[in-house]
Amino acid sequence: MQLFLLQGHTSWGKRGHPVKRDDGATTGEIDFTHDGTAYRLIKTYQRGKDAQLIDRSTGAVLAKKGEADERMAAIMGTIDKARGPSGLLWIEQGQSMDAVQDDDRLVASKVETEMSVLVGGDRARDYLARTEAALGELLTATGRPRVGGPLKAAEDALVRIEADLLDAERRRDQTRQIGRELDRARSALAALQAQDDTDADVRIAAVRDELDAALTARAHWETAKAVQQRLQAETERANDRLTRHLDHVRAYDDAAAGMADENAAIASHEARRNELKAQQSRIDADLRELRQEQARQVEREAAKARANRLQERQIALEQLQARLSSLDTTLAARTEQIQARDALPEIDRDGLDQLGALEATIDRLDRALSGVEVTLRLDLLPGAQAEIDGKPIISGSVTLDATTVLTLPGAGYIRLDAPEADALKIQRETARSDIEARLHTIGVADYAAAADAVRRRVDIASDLESLEREIARIAPQGRDRLIDHQQVLERDIAALETKLNDAEPDDCATDPDRVATDIAQQSAQRIVTEEALQDVSGKLEGARARLDAHRRAMAALPADVALDARGARQSELAASAATAQARLETAQSDLERLTDSVRTDPDILKASLNRLIQVRDNRAAELEELQRRVVELQARRSGVLDRSDPDTEANALMEQRDTLRETIKRHRQRAGALSLLRDTLTEAQLRLQAEYTAPVRRELAPLLARVIDGADLSLSETLGPQGLLRNGRDDTLDRLSGGTREQIAILTRLAFARLLARGGQPCPVILDDALVHADDDRRARMFDVLTYVGSGEDPLQLLYLSCHERAARELGGHRLRFDSWPEN
Numbered sequence: 001m002q003l004f005l006l007q008g009h010t011s012w013g014k015r016g017h018p019v020k021r022d023d024g025a026t027t028g029e030i031d032f033t034h035d036g037t038a039y040r041l042i043k044t045y046q047r048g049k050d051a052q053l054i055d056r057s058t059g060a061v062l063a064k065k066g067e068a069d070e071r072m073a074a075i076m077g078t079i080d081k082a083r084g085p086s087g088l089l090w091i092e093q094g095q096s097m098d099a100v101q102d103d104d105r106l107v108a109s110k111v112e113t114e115m116s117v118l119v120g121g122d123r124a125r126d127y128l129a130r131t132e133a134a135l136g137e138l139l140t141a142t143g144r145p146r147v148g149g150p151l152k153a154a155e156d157a158l159v160r161i162e163a164d165l166l167d168a169e170r171r172r173d174q175t176r177q178i179g180r181e182l183d184r185a186r187s188a189l190a191a192l193q194a195q196d197d198t199d200a201d202v203r204i205a206a207v208r209d210e211l212d213a214a215l216t217a218r219a220h221w222e223t224a225k226a227v228q229q230r231l232q233a234e235t236e237r238a239n240d241r242l243t244r245h246l247d248h249v250r251a252y253d254d255a256a257a258g259m260a261d262e263n264a265a266i267a268s269h270e271a272r273r274n275e276l277k278a279q280q281s282r283i284d285a286d287l288r289e290l291r292q293e294q295a296r297q298v299e300r301e302a303a304k305a306r307a308n309r310l311q312e313r314q315i316a317l318e319q320l321q322a323r324l325s326s327l328d329t330t331l332a333a334r335t336e337q338i339q340a341r342d343a344l345p346e347i348d349r350d351g352l353d354q355l356g357a358l359e360a361t362i363d364r365l366d367r368a369l370s371g372v373e374v375t376l377r378l379d380l381l382p383g384a385q386a387e388i389d390g391k392p393i394i395s396g397s398v399t400l401d402a403t404t405v406l407t408l409p410g411a412g413y414i415r416l417d418a419p420e421a422d423a424l425k426i427q428r429e430t431a432r433s434d435i436e437a438r439l440h441t442i443g444v445a446d447y448a449a450a451a452d453a454v455r456r457r458v459d460i461a462s463d464l465e466s467l468e469r470e471i472a473r474i475a476p477q478g479r480d481r482l483i484d485h486q487q488v489l490e491r492d493i494a495a496l497e498t499k500l501n502d503a504e505p506d507d508c509a510t511d512p513d514r515v516a517t518d519i520a521q522q523s524a525q526r527i528v529t530e531e532a533l534q535d536v537s538g539k540l541e542g543a544r545a546r547l548d549a550h551r552r553a554m555a556a557l558p559a560d561v562a563l564d565a566r567g568a569r570q571s572e573l574a575a576s577a578a579t580a581q582a583r584l585e586t587a588q589s590d591l592e593r594l595t596d597s598v599r600t601d602p603d604i605l606k607a608s609l610n611r612l613i614q615v616r617d618n619r620a621a622e623l624e625e626l627q628r629r630v631v632e633l634q635a636r637r638s639g640v641l642d643r644s645d646p647d648t649e650a651n652a653l654m655e656q657r658d659t660l661r662e663t664i665k666r667h668r669q670r671a672g673a674l675s676l677l678r679d680t681l682t683e684a685q686l687r688l689q690a691e692y693t694a695p696v697r698r699e700l701a702p703l704l705a706r707v708i709d710g711a712d713l714s715l716s717e718t719l720g721p722q723g724l725l726r727n728g729r730d731d732t733l734d735r736l737s738g739g740t741r742e743q744i745a746i747l748t749r750l751a752f753a754r755l756l757a758r759g760g761q762p763c764p765v766i767l768d769d770a771l772v773h774a775d776d777d778r779r780a781r782m783f784d785v786l787t788y789v790g791s792g793e794d795p796l797q798l799l800y801l802s803c804h805e806r807a808a809r810e811l812g813g814h815r816l817r818f819d820s821w822p823e824n
Contacts, residue, residue: 009043038055051064052064168646171646182630217594241576245573259547262546277533294512306496309496323474351438369425369428372420387406388404388407404416749765750765779810
């Protein structure tokens with residue numbers, strides 16, 4: 001009905017498949033009456049798409065194809081609305097509160113969408129759409145100029161014109177700047193050309209002559225200076241030779257005196273060293289005898305310690321052997337438990353739970369089958385017999401369910417034929433087959449055996465954990481480690497026994513304290529003797545070293561420092577030093593006489609000459625640079641002026657800029673006006689919606705109070721259900737159950753439909769299994785509401801569709817009967 005009444009003949013989708021007839025055709029017919037006229041609507045889908053609207057009284061075809069769809073949309077009030085007038089006509093199962101998205105991607109419930117569309121009106125929406133379309137040509141939703149629109153095009157053109165204007169102004173300023181720089185370069189060039197450079201050449205020649213004279217005087221002075229320095233060095237060397245000779249004489253006399261003193265000291269030190277060595281030998285002999293006695297005492301104590309260790313090792317060996325025996329017993333018990341676990345069926349707690357679930361399923365299905373029953377009146381003839389499940393029965397009322405069979409011996413049997421139980425039986429047989437397959441796979445007879453196997457596995461696992469903890473306690477590092485420890489103990493015991501057997505008896509007993517005291521005293525005496533010996537040896541070596549040093553110093557002196565030759569050598573060196581001093585004094589007098597002639601420094605004159613030459617060269621370079629600069633600036637100015645006149649171009653661009661600014665101003669004024677119009681239309685629509693809120697709540701209040709005791713519903717600004725006030729508590733819709741939300745959606749639509757009906761716009765309402773989530777009490781109350789709105793002064797036409805016949809028995813109204821499609 002929804003496909004035929006509300007959608008065009010070109011629609012199909014999954015909703016179209018149910019209209020296929022047994023012969024595969026996709027053609028259907030609907031007869032209905034509207035405003036006193038009887039119509040017949042024929043539609044064909046898929047191949048041969050067609051639609052015809054026929055006047056049943058005359059048989060005339062009123063419209064075809066698309067025109068027939070448009071006529072039906074006008075009759076049903078669904079023009080531009082795919083689900084009837086705002087969804088009020090057709091309330092689908094489970095979709096009364098579904099979220100939808102409008103063209104602006106805003107999400108709301110279907111109720112809000114339907115109400116707001118009705119209240120707004122087509123004309124207001126058309127004006128608003130046209131306003132937003134015109135505004136959209138200028139601005140985006142965020143208020144920015146739209147790309148491709150006139151405002152954006154004008155702004156982009158303005159940006160380009162302003163960029164060109166900046167370039168033109170830059171070239172204009174550049175031309176003017178080049179002119180100013182050219183004037184400055186020409187003035188500097190003229191001033192430089194007017195200067196006379198003859199005076200610079202005369203000054204350079206005079207400085208060169210002065211420099212030559214200064215260089216000659218400097219050469220004579222340097223020659224005299226070199227002679228004076230050479231004689232100065234000769235005089236110093238002569239004095240040095242005389243000084244060294246006198247130093248050698250003193251060193252020779254000091255070495256001779258030192259050698260005599262050191263020979264006497266060496267003799268004394270050697271006598272003292274020999275005395276100390278003899279004393280040290282006596283002390284060493286006494287210490288050897290005392291330490292031998294001490295070693296014998298240590299050996300006796302070691303023998304006692306080995307005997308104690310032997311006893312400890314034997315006790316440890318006995319304890320270790322006991323641990324090994326306990327470990328072997330525990331390992332054997334663990335092996336038995338593992339074998340017992342491996343012999344059990346392979347099933348765990350999850351598998352047992354699955355078997356339990358299947359058993360529970362079978363019990364539930366048996367209870368459900370036993371609930372499908374029928375009562376028979378059984379009258380048996382005399383001598384006749386009957387039995388149920390092997391038990392004889394007598395005449396009277398007999399109750400059969402889907403699991404029992406009434407047997408009439410010799411006549412047959414009666415089994416309840418209940419189609420609603422067939423699916424339950426199939427599920428029960430499937431569950432039984434599944435549980436038998438699982439039991440066969442596991443290898444047990446029934447659930448009890450499987451539960452026993454799981455329990456035994458749990459017990460064995462607990463025992464294994466206890467055994468593992470005991471094994472870890474006995475042998476934390478494993479049995480092999482215990483065996484290795486046992487072997488180590490056995491080897492230690494054998495070695496200790498061998499040492500004890502091999503030890504020689506020692507009956508001699510001495511006082512260990514006395515021996516230790518004697519060793520300490522002799523050791524201290526030996527240390528004192530050793531220190532004295534080292535001190536004497538050091539002094540002896542020092543005296544010998546100093547004696548050798550005196551000998552080497554004497555051997556290193558020249559031969560002319562001896563007593564028989566030192567006088568003649570000293571007279572010779574004194575005469576040589578006097579001669580050198582006299583020649584030096586003469587050279588110093590000549591150097592002082594030449595110093596007055598070299599007062600002017602040649603380097604200063606060289607610097608002055610270089611400066612004058614640089615001044616002349618810099619002037620020539622500056623003259624050349626100014627000439628080149630004048631030519632370059634003339635060429636640059638000519639190049640800029642050859643392209644165009646910057647002043648004229650800048651003026652033209654300014655006019656274009658002002659024109660574009662005025663255009664942008666007009667577009668923005670128009671966008672502001674359109675925005676104001678859009679806001680005004682939106683505000684008017686919202687105000688109109690607000691005016692509907694109170695009447696809708698008045699119509700809704702008695703309906704809601706009948707279904708939900710003490711409840712009041714708050715509506716949003718778009719007439720959609722917003723919150724339920726019940727028993728002093730305000731709950732949002734998302735906190736309510738699905739059935740309550742479904743009932744609220746239906747009641748809201750009914751209230752709005754009654755409001756439309758009061759305004760002269762009656763609207764039929766179709767409920768497509770819209771109460772599937774209601775309990776029995778709520779469903780009965782909803783039926784009261786449907787009966788109420790379908791009667792009275794402004795009744796609504798209601799059509800209730802449901803596949804749950806039992807749930808709709810208490811609805812009332814006029815029940816429709818359906819006939820099978822004629823075979824012809």
